[in-house]
Every structure is written in structure tokens, then in C-alpha cells.
Amino acid sequence: MSELTIPGLVARAATEFPDAEAVVDGDVRVTYAELRERVREAAGAFIGAGIAPGDRIAIWAPNGLPWIVTVLGALGAGATLVPLNTRFKGDEARWPLDRAGVKVLFVEDGFLGIDYPGMLGLDGSGTLPGLPALETVVTFNGTARPGVVTWNEFLSKAVPGEEADARAAAVRPDDIADILFTSGTTGKPKGVMCTHEQNVRTYEAWTGRTGVRAGDRYLIVNPMFHSFGYKAGMLACVLKGATMVLQRTFDVPETLRLIEQEKITVLPGPPTIYTSLLDAPGREERDLSSLRLAVTGAADVPVALVRRIRAELFPQVVTAYGLTESSGTVSACSVDDDDETIATTCGKAIADVEIAIVGEQGERVPAGTDGEVMVRGYNVMKGYLGDPEETAKTIRDGWLDTGDRGRLDERGNLTITGRTKEMFVVGGFNVYPAEVEDVLARHEAVAESGVVGVPDSRMGEVGRAYVRLRPGRTATADELVAHCRERLANFKVPREVVFVEDLPKTASGKVRRVDLKART
Structure with missing residues (x-):
């Protein structure tokens, strides 16, 4: 089984770290050996449900062990993942489900007080209008009803483990692993297609730059429907044999409790997470001494904030930059960079990825000059699902037009100076x-x-x-x-x-x- 596929990573982690905790989800604790068996069973259930290699499955649920098992099981069966934002309303979710021709949808009933199948218009007969490809909705925690089956019912049709192993071994590095939908400045959201190899190589580079390692206890509070929680979270941990401690939604008292109780070492997230923790009432009463590494991005980070994070919470802070079309990562600082570099730049391009800053005529501009940020490398998406015209506009001669403006300094560090797309x-x-x-x-x-x-x-x-x-x-x-x-x-x-x-x-x-x- 290739280690350039996600099923290959799962198999390797179970072999190298069988007794290490893989997932902590509330009171449930699962080792990497146990995770592999759960994933194997789920892959068998996908095969038993008639899911063929390349079929699309969607998950519309919060961070949790069921999310991880479902997604890794689907990928092990050769399916393609379409994650949905848990805060989407019905019409927002309907578009990617229909566009991708999703066959099976997984939901958690009642999360955020929402009836997810009902929001899609599920009627008493079990029909989901306008979604002809959708065959089944599986609920992790609810009861069966027309059009909806329970998780246990889904698992009950699993084929033998040997058949699941054979399917996982047949997954190729260049197979499409996931389609993450990202909105544009105009029109409907576009489905970004990335392969197994792109994801594996990108997060080998990301973990190498940021320093996530075996033995780390990584608090995943970033939602897993997003690259930050799914790729820089779950995949990074499986790559390195780190422990995933899951939090469903960001809640400061609960985050502080988890850091202390679970001896969290790594906590990536947007700057808002760190400002909330720094100013949290009762922070001084918690033992947060296990914290080692913060990885942030998504917004300008003041130098004073980086210094305060380092002084009061994390010895190591790094910043990074990426977009869905680049498998989630383009550049990252290193833990050895100084506060000024970390706060004012997004670091250098990850290994084997190139950044160019170009002017209005497409010409490269000198260091320190603003221009359009272009990216070339193995991490650039395969294209937008069913949209060759938009793909051709966005990827030209192998270069991804990020839609962002920025500049490179003499050392190759990228600074984002604006958003051409007005996002x-x-x-x-x-x-x-x-x-x-x-x-x-x-x-x-x-x-x-x-x-x-x-x-x-x-x-x-x-x-x-x-x-x-x-x-x-x-x-x-x-x-x-x-x-x-x-x-x-x-x-x-x-x-x-x-x-x-x-x-x-x-x-x-x-x-x-x-x-x-x-x-x-």
C-alpha cells in the first residue's frame, strides 16, 4: 500500500504507533491500532453499500471520532470526500451535494439544534427533492426514518476485512481524495479537487516546517470540514503519530480544561483563539505548561500579539498561508524564525513549491514590490469540479493565480498585502x-x-x-x-x-x- 495515499498513512501509523493514543473524543480513547480496525470496518461498510472507487460521499457533522472513522473509511474504500460546513443552511448544502453527485451523506442529528436532513427538505417518504444521486443519509446518533439509516445499520452491511484491505491497497496516489467547495467572488461555490499524493506531500512539508511530531497532543478545535482541521489537523496527526484531542466548537473554559487535563502540546487556529485564551478569566488558575506550539494564519497577526503568545502561552509560534486550491498550504514560517518575521510574513514556500509575485503584464517584480501572488508546485489543485473554464482562468501554465496580492522579501518570505478577490x-x-x-x-x-x-x-x-x-x-x-x-x-x-x-x-x-x- 502506497504511503502517498491516505489509507497508506493509516496503515503505517497503526504499524509504527499501535499503542499510542490516536483520538481522544470526550470519554472515548482510541489507539492507532484500534483506529485502523474501526476504519477498516467502515471501509467494508462503504463497499457493502455499493460505493465504488471515485464515488462521492459527504459528511455534515462536527469534530468527533465518527467524523474521522467515516472519512478515513470512505477514503480507504476509494471514495472521494465532500465535507460540508456544519453551519450551512439547506440551500448552501444542496449545491455541493448536487454538484458533486454525492451518493451517501453522513449527519449528526441535533448538532447546533439542527435537523440536517429536514433542512434539505427530507419528506415523510424519504425523498430528498433535487438530489437525484443521493441514495442514503446516515445518522451517527439519531433514529432511522424514511431516507435515513443509523450508523449501526450502515456498519451491519460491511464486507469482510480482507475485501476492505484489498480496496484500500488499490487506491492510487493520483486518485482524487477530496473535493472542498470554496466560494468565489461571483457565482456559485466551486469544488476544488485534490489527490491523495497532493495531501500527503503537502502535510509532510507542513509538519516538517512547523515541527508537529510523534508524541504531540494536538487539540483540534478548527472544524474538520475546513482544510485547517481536516488536513493540517487530522492528516498531520496521522502522518506523525500525534494524538488528536477533539473539541466540537471553540469554548474558552472547555479549551482551557482540555489543555490542562490532556496535556495539550499543539493548538493551531486563527488569531482569535489565542486572544480569547490570553484574556480568559481564570487562565492563571489552569496549568497550561504543556503547551509548546501555536500555528496561526488567516489574518494579520500583530507583532505584539506574537510576543505575548510566546511570553504567556506557547514557546513556539509560527504563521502560515494557504488556500483551498493549494491543498491548504503554500508557505509557513519556521519555529526558528524571529517574532518580526512570524508576525509580518507567512514564511517561505514549503518544500518543492514556488511562489512568484507578478505585475500587471505577468512579469516578475523585484523583492519588496507588491503584485499578484502566483504559486506553482505539486500542491496546486487538479482543477474545479466540472468547470474547465474557471480552472483555465485560475491555473495558467501550471501557475495558480491565488487572487491575493503580496510581496516577497530578500529571504523569500511572503507577506500578503491585500485580497484581490475582496474576500x-x-x-x-x-x-x-x-x-x-x-x-x-x-x-x-x-x-x-x-x-x-x-x-x-x-x-x-x-x-x-x-x-x-x-x-x-x-x-x-x-x-x-x-x-x-x-x-x-x-x-x-x-x-x-x-x-x-x-x-x-x-x-x-x-x-x-x-x-x-x-x-x-
């Missing part, structure tokens, strides 16, 4: 203005809007919507926020609404978000 980042999650503006436009009182990110001490950035109402119509800020909250994941909902008489426009009539940004 902003809320607590580590990407928000695209066009998607929010589309939802606002559905309100009967809204004529047009422009959404931008504004600085926020806790979340890094939050959304602010500038809204022009239709003549003769009225609406309050609270009403528009509520309208968005019903239709969007919480992190996308504007925190503030500003009513305006008019919006700045380009010559072609498009809203100039850059001018709105200047008002902040």
Missing part, C-alpha cells in the same frame, strides 16, 4: 461579499448593497453591509441581519448594517467595494 476572513472562515449581497438582495426592501470586512478585535474581521433601500420601503438593521441569519452560516452574517443614499460605482455600474472599505 474577508471572519474568525478563520472566508466570506465572499457577493454571496452576502445576493442574500440581501432577496429582501423586498433592499435595492442594492455592498459588503466589506471591517476590523474586529475578537474575530479579526466582521462583515459590514452598506445598504440602499428601495424608494418607499423601510427596514431596520436588525431585520436585515435576521434575514441573513435565516439564509447564511453565522460567520457570513453582517454584524453591522449602514443605510446609505447611494453606493460608489465603477463606470460599468459595479459597486466599488474598495471605496466602501476606505470608509472604515
Whole structure:
């Protein structure tokens, strides 16, 4: 079995670290040998359910041992993973499910108080309208009903382990492992296709740069539906034989308790996690001395914050940069870098990956000069699912156009200076203005809007919507926020609404978000 596949990593970890704790999920503790057996059984269940190599399965559930077993089992059966954000509303989830032709969907009933199958429109007959490829919904914790089977029912149809082993051994490094959907500035979310080999090589490089190692106890609070929790979390731990300690949602008192109780050494996350921990009441009463390494990114990190994190929480802090289209990682600092480098740059390109900064004509610009950030290497996605035109726009002559602006210093460290695509980042999650503006436009009182990110001490950035109402119509800020909250994941909902008489426009009539940004 190739070690350039994810099933190969699982087999290697079980051989090299059989008795090491692999997963701590509440009261449940599983070694790497035990994890492999659970994954083997799940892979057999996928085969028993008729899942063929290349078929797509989706998971719409929080961090937990079931998430890990399901995903690694699916990949062992040769299937392709489509993870869904647990905060998605029905229509947000329906698009990737339909686009990818997902055959089996896994959910946890009641997480965040949500009936996930019901939100997709599951009716009493078990029919999911508009999702013709979806054959089965599997619930980890709920009861069977038309169209939904329990986890135990799913496992009951597992084929013998030898058949599962043969399927896992047949997975090839260049098979598509996952399709993560990422929104663009316009249009519908696009499915980013990455292979097993791309993921394995990228996170070999990431762990090599950041220093995650065997014996580490890694608190995965970053959601696993995101590259940060799935690839820089679960895959990194399996690669190195580290222990995954799982937290379903970020809650400061619970995080502090887990750090102390589980002797956490590694805690990656957006800067908001660290500011929350630094300012947490009762922090001094907890023994946090086990902490060794923080890995952050997703927002500008002030030098003063890096110094405070190092002085009060973690001896080692590194920053990194990546995007879904680059298998999640492009560059990273090293634990040996100084505070200034860590705070003001995203480090150097990971091994065998190249970064170029280019001007308007595509020419490379000198060190210290701003330009478009281009990336070339094994980590660049295979393309957007079913969208050759967008793929061709984004990957040109092997170079990935990241849509970000930045500069390289003389040592090759990358600094991101802006977002060409006007995306902003809320607590580590990407928000695209066009998607929010589309939802606002559905309100009967809204004529047009422009959404931008504004600085926020806790979340890094939050959304602010500038809204022009239709003549003769009225609406309050609270009403528009509520309208968005019903239709969007919480992190996308504007925190503030500003009513305006008019919006700045380009010559072609498009809203100039850059001018709105200047008002902040």
C-alpha cells in the first residue's frame, strides 16, 4: 500500500504507533491500532453499500471520532470526500451535494439544534427533492426514518476485512481524495479537487516546517470540514503519530480544561483563539505548561500579539498561508524564525513549491514590490469540479493565480498585502461579499448593497453591509441581519448594517467595494 495515499498513512501509523493514543473524543480513547480496525470496518461498510472507487460521499457533522472513522473509511474504500460546513443552511448544502453527485451523506442529528436532513427538505417518504444521486443519509446518533439509516445499520452491511484491505491497497496516489467547495467572488461555490499524493506531500512539508511530531497532543478545535482541521489537523496527526484531542466548537473554559487535563502540546487556529485564551478569566488558575506550539494564519497577526503568545502561552509560534486550491498550504514560517518575521510574513514556500509575485503584464517584480501572488508546485489543485473554464482562468501554465496580492522579501518570505478577490476572513472562515449581497438582495426592501470586512478585535474581521433601500420601503438593521441569519452560516452574517443614499460605482455600474472599505 502506497504511503502517498491516505489509507497508506493509516496503515503505517497503526504499524509504527499501535499503542499510542490516536483520538481522544470526550470519554472515548482510541489507539492507532484500534483506529485502523474501526476504519477498516467502515471501509467494508462503504463497499457493502455499493460505493465504488471515485464515488462521492459527504459528511455534515462536527469534530468527533465518527467524523474521522467515516472519512478515513470512505477514503480507504476509494471514495472521494465532500465535507460540508456544519453551519450551512439547506440551500448552501444542496449545491455541493448536487454538484458533486454525492451518493451517501453522513449527519449528526441535533448538532447546533439542527435537523440536517429536514433542512434539505427530507419528506415523510424519504425523498430528498433535487438530489437525484443521493441514495442514503446516515445518522451517527439519531433514529432511522424514511431516507435515513443509523450508523449501526450502515456498519451491519460491511464486507469482510480482507475485501476492505484489498480496496484500500488499490487506491492510487493520483486518485482524487477530496473535493472542498470554496466560494468565489461571483457565482456559485466551486469544488476544488485534490489527490491523495497532493495531501500527503503537502502535510509532510507542513509538519516538517512547523515541527508537529510523534508524541504531540494536538487539540483540534478548527472544524474538520475546513482544510485547517481536516488536513493540517487530522492528516498531520496521522502522518506523525500525534494524538488528536477533539473539541466540537471553540469554548474558552472547555479549551482551557482540555489543555490542562490532556496535556495539550499543539493548538493551531486563527488569531482569535489565542486572544480569547490570553484574556480568559481564570487562565492563571489552569496549568497550561504543556503547551509548546501555536500555528496561526488567516489574518494579520500583530507583532505584539506574537510576543505575548510566546511570553504567556506557547514557546513556539509560527504563521502560515494557504488556500483551498493549494491543498491548504503554500508557505509557513519556521519555529526558528524571529517574532518580526512570524508576525509580518507567512514564511517561505514549503518544500518543492514556488511562489512568484507578478505585475500587471505577468512579469516578475523585484523583492519588496507588491503584485499578484502566483504559486506553482505539486500542491496546486487538479482543477474545479466540472468547470474547465474557471480552472483555465485560475491555473495558467501550471501557475495558480491565488487572487491575493503580496510581496516577497530578500529571504523569500511572503507577506500578503491585500485580497484581490475582496474576500474577508471572519474568525478563520472566508466570506465572499457577493454571496452576502445576493442574500440581501432577496429582501423586498433592499435595492442594492455592498459588503466589506471591517476590523474586529475578537474575530479579526466582521462583515459590514452598506445598504440602499428601495424608494418607499423601510427596514431596520436588525431585520436585515435576521434575514441573513435565516439564509447564511453565522460567520457570513453582517454584524453591522449602514443605510446609505447611494453606493460608489465603477463606470460599468459595479459597486466599488474598495471605496466602501476606505470608509472604515
